[in-house]
Amino acid sequence: MKGGSGDLIEQRLEQMMVVLVYDDNVGMGPAKRAGRSDTGETAAYDHHAWLDRLVHAKLRSAICSKRKAVYARRMIVVTNRIPVAEGFEIDFEDRFRKRVHLVDQAKGFIRNEVHRPRPMKLDHETGEWTPGPGGTGYYEVKTWWESFDDFVAWTKSPSFAEAHRNRPPKEMFRGPNELTIHEVFLSTDDAHEAG
Secondary structure, eight states, X not given: OOSSHHHXXXXXXXXXXXXXXXXXXXXXXXXXXXXXXXXXXXHHHHHHHHHHHHHHHHHHHHHHHHHHHHHHXXXXXXXXXXXXXXXXXXXXXXXXXXXXXXXXXXXXXXXXXXXXXXXXXXXXXXXXXXXOTTSOOOEEEXXXXXXXXXXXXXXXXXXXHHHTSSOOOGGGBSSOOXXXXXXXXXXXXXXXXXX
């Protein structure tokens, strides 16, 4: 991803590798730093375990920093709810499997998911799930963006026009799609940062 969150992670990883390579303590291992004379397997194990913990801590720090930076800029999720007509599901899914991935290169793009409908209904008295009425639902195409401005810039770009050039036939849909935008203000990832 050019100019997106992937660049930030790559930069952090490069910085961490520099720290690991030039940290004098890395080559010594915990046993020597503690003034012990352990050698052989114990020292090697201590060294590898210590290095694993260090790398994990630095990776976690980089990911948390990236996440905080994205939250500070109000990350958004754009959802396109699409009512696909019965019998066109395979063709619709194929279009996404074969897409050109132009959005993946857009500034501020984080990720994309396509959700297949699975209409189910909960009977609150019995706690049982049964197929929902009508047996149809909406496909949802979700894209995560670092900011609303990044999303808007994508929709005005030549790449967006190219990605939407090959329009599907109208009969593929039961009705109009619905576009919604949500701002991420809380995530289960926040709990991992605090831990």
